[in-house]
Amino acid sequence: MAISVEHFSRTYTTSTGTVPAVDDLSFQVSAGEIVGLIGPNGAGKTTTLRALAGILKPTSGHVRIDGHDLMAEPIEAKRRLAFMPDEPHLFEYLTVAEHLRLIARLYTVEDFERRSRALLDELELTGKEDSLPGELSRGMRQKVVIACGLVRSATTLLFDEPLTGLDPLGIRRMRETIASRAREGAAILLSSHLLHLVEEVCTRVMIMDRGRKIADGTFEELRTRAELAQAGSSLEQIFLRVTGHDIPSGQP
Amino acid sequence: MLGASLYIIGCSAKNRVRVRLRRLRQPRYLVGAIVGAAYLYFSVFARMGRRGRRAGPRGGPPAAALEALRSGAPAAVGLALLIATAVGWLLPFDSGLLDFSQAEVQFLFPAPVSRRSLLVHRMMRSQIGILLGSIIPALMVQSFSGYARVRISIATWLLLSTAKIYATGVSLARTRLTSTDTRARRVAWLPLTVLGSACAIVAIALWQAFRAAPPGGAQDAIVRIGTVVSHGLPRIVLWPFVALATPLFAPWPGEYLVALLEAALVAAVCVAWVLASDATFQDAAEDVAARKAQQPGPRAVIYRARATGWDLAPSGRAEVAFVWKAAMQTLRVVDMRSLLRLAAIPVAITAGSMAFGRAGGLPAVVGIFALAAAGFTVLMAPQILRVDLRQDLRHLELLKTWPVKGSAVVRGEIAWPGALLTALAWILIGIALALSSANFSRVAIPARLGAAGAAALVAPALVFAQLTIHNGVALMFPAWVPLGSQRARGLDAMGQRIIILGGTWLLLAIMVLPGVLAGAIVWFAFSVIVGPMALIPGAVACAVVVGIEVLAATEALGPLYERMDVLAVERTE
Numbered sequence: 001m002a003i004s005v006e007h008f009s010r011t012y013t014t015s016t017g018t019v020p021a022v023d024d025l026s027f028q029v030s031a032g033e034i035v036g037l038i039g040p041n042g043a044g045k046t047t048t049l050r051a052l053a054g055i056l057k058p059t060s061g062h063v064r065i066d067g068h069d070l071m072a073e074p075i076e077a078k079r080r081l082a083f084m085p086d087e088p089h090l091f092e093y094l095t096v097a098e099h100l101r102l103i104a105r106l107y108t109v110e111d112f113e114r115r116s117r118a119l120l121d122e123l124e125l126t127g128k129e130d131s132l133p134g135e136l137s138r139g140m141r142q143k144v145v146i147a148c149g150l151v152r153s154a155t156t157l158l159f160d161e162p163l164t165g166l167d168p169l170g171i172r173r174m175r176e177t178i179a180s181r182a183r184e185g186a187a188i189l190l191s192s193h194l195l196h197l198v199e200e201v202c203t204r205v206m207i208m209d210r211g212r213k214i215a216d217g218t219f220e221e222l223r224t225r226a227e228l229a230q231a232g233s234s235l236e237q238i239f240l241r242v243t244g245h246d247i248p249s250g251q252p
Numbered sequence: 253m254l255g256a257s258l259y260i261i262g263c264s265a266k267n268r269v270r271v272r273l274r275r276l277r278q279p280r281y282l283v284g285a286i287v288g289a290a291y292l293y294f295s296v297f298a299r300m301g302r303r304g305r306r307a308g309p310r311g312g313p314p315a316a317a318l319e320a321l322r323s324g325a326p327a328a329v330g331l332a333l334l335i336a337t338a339v340g341w342l343l344p345f346d347s348g349l350l351d352f353s354q355a356e357v358q359f360l361f362p363a364p365v366s367r368r369s370l371l372v373h374r375m376m377r378s379q380i381g382i383l384l385g386s387i388i389p390a391l392m393v394q395s396f397s398g399y400a401r402v403r404i405s406i407a408t409w410l411l412l413s414t415a416k417i418y419a420t421g422v423s424l425a426r427t428r429l430t431s432t433d434t435r436a437r438r439v440a441w442l443p444l445t446v447l448g449s450a451c452a453i454v455a456i457a458l459w460q461a462f463r464a465a466p467p468g469g470a471q472d473a474i475v476r477i478g479t480v481v482s483h484g485l486p487r488i489v490l491w492p493f494v495a496l497a498t499p500l501f502a503p504w505p506g507e508y509l510v511a512l513l514e515a516a517l518v519a520a521v522c523v524a525w526v527l528a529s530d531a532t533f534q535d536a537a538e539d540v541a542a543r544k545a546q547q548p549g550p551r552a553v554i555y556r557a558r559a560t561g562w563d564l565a566p567s568g569r570a571e572v573a574f575v576w577k578a579a580m581q582t583l584r585v586v587d588m589r590s591l592l593r594l595a596a597i598p599v600a601i602t603a604g605s606m607a608f609g610r611a612g613g614l615p616a617v618v619g620i621f622a623l624a625a626a627g628f629t630v631l632m633a634p635q636i637l638r639v640d641l642r643q644d645l646r647h648l649e650l651l652k653t654w655p656v657k658g659s660a661v662v663r664g665e666i667a668w669p670g671a672l673l674t675a676l677a678w679i680l681i682g683i684a685l686a687l688s689s690a691n692f693s694r695v696a697i698p699a700r701l702g703a704a705g706a707a708a709l710v711a712p713a714l715v716f717a718q719l720t721i722h723n724g725v726a727l728m729f730p731a732w733v734p735l736g737s738q739r740a741r742g743l744d745a746m747g748q749r750i751i752i753l754g755g756t757w758l759l760l761a762i763m764v765l766p767g768v769l770a771g772a773i774v775w776f777a778f779s780v781i782v783g784p785m786a787l788i789p790g791a792v793a794c795a796v797v798v799g800i801e802v803l804a805a806t807e808a809l810g811p812l813y814e815r816m817d818v819l820a821v822e823r824t825e
Contacts, residue, residue: 078655093555093581
């Protein structure tokens, strides 16, 4: 199993006390699978992704990447991971090409020059190699973050709102890129509020609310679940029903 | 806009106080506040009391000397203001008045208010900080009555406010110095030309006065400066600067009130000059807005993409990747023009010392300066130069995803600033050694060589030891360490800084002690055989011991980095 999460919990300490962000979450993602992680704001999606990327420590539970425990073997686990956050986080003093070079060095990427050229071309960053992040638009910076994630052969890809800031062509290409990486055998976990993207790209959906997993399965499985059968056929209708926000028929 | 501006200022002040009071519930802020309050009490209020009790007929300097100083002081301060103004044009200082917050950019820029109103808003907003900054020096003045402290506070506030507004005017005018519009360019060059002429007039007058006979001390120098600049052309060109300084020293009531009026007039002229730069402000404000949109955060540094001639190899140790990354950061923020401007300061100091001083020639002045700068580089610069984890904690979310051992991250982070400071210290020690015959002619050459060699060997050990401690503190107490250019404010933050500084010096003493002991033993053993050159093997022993400690400390800090939670890193208010 590429991603294995067992009883993962994470709490935050605030001035008012301890708040659970994710509570006893367990799931798995296999190689070649694209799992959509959806849920309302504050559901715990980003916390889950950040914990999977090694940024946040789990309060309890285990996260394994390709069988490597993220806490016990962080180097081996992180070597297999690529996390593309929603906020493009770049070093403001390194150019686009230098970001890729740095990543290649840290992850020991074979055939880096060819891969980076192809990737820059694929993400329409050709000609921007010598630009600093401050000289790029938000969408461009998002593409640089994605390029840094894809330049290495990660077996596990984590996307947090990957389409934020991209133009229509960029969105289309991004969808194709995600699908092609899955076909090449990567396990992909994708968090997004764009339900049509999830519906189109993902092979499975996991719905979270208030830190807990409340639904998990393929679209067919969700549609045929007894309590959801009457919700409708779209992911949006299922999502609204599961999270308790759907409007009963007959009401405005 | 005035009402809205006052509303923003009032609400901001109220909420800031509320947040600071609320955070005292957390022990780290409470402890910081206690230490900060104790520091303030013992360094200001308790001293006031002691001084007040000591003040008597026999205490303090003679009345005649005081009177002489008081008459010369406004001119001396005015002269200092002239120099500071000239330096303000030379160096890329920013007054901060145009540094609009993100919220101001988002809410006020699109609002139907003129750019001039925005500038007035920023001027008003800056007054609370300046006012607080003006009260502290007044409290520290020896044996003054409460009324005198109020008078000094007002005078200081007027001086600092004018300085801030003038600095903003300089920032605005600087952008027009190379304008394609001939008229705008002329207008921008006018104050610079006037200032340059004023500097030249005063410099020539002082040079003529001091060339014949060097001053007999600080008091004599102040009195003579006062005499020189209160006559003829220097008096005229220095008038605005002296007018700003005079209220600090003028007796109550008549002279003080007149002086205050004159200072207010200078301030009003500065305000009018800045407000007249409306068109430039439009450009500057748009530039600020664009920068804020792309680089959110306080005081974003501007980097310029330029080839550095160092390409990172695609394979090798992770530490080198961190060194390369930090080197790129340094090389892209420092440019030749800034370096030249910076170099102008020691050159000016040296020239000034040559003109006035009794140092005995340029080599002696430069030699002493190099020695002092080397000491500062080794002992203080590791605290100031933060191109390491203290700055990179801002990027912790990114760093934590990298498959790099924690100890390698720590070593990589301290390697570049350590190498940079060591190189600088070596250059300065080399200069000091080369010019040592001017200052230390009585010391034998082998002794000088031994001392310089030992200093060069110990310098990297001390620099890396301090960097290890500072980065270790950042990992152990990340919430106490300001990130990047952030600067936490308040009594509690001041207390935290005092605790961190004290702790750092204590840790450094503990860390260096074994090295010093080992070095002393080796020096003692060798001194019989090689004399003063024994300092070198002693320094080697000290450096080796401290170096081993640094390596061991970075290994120990590795797991701390790996366990560090990104949420432990707190952004300042």
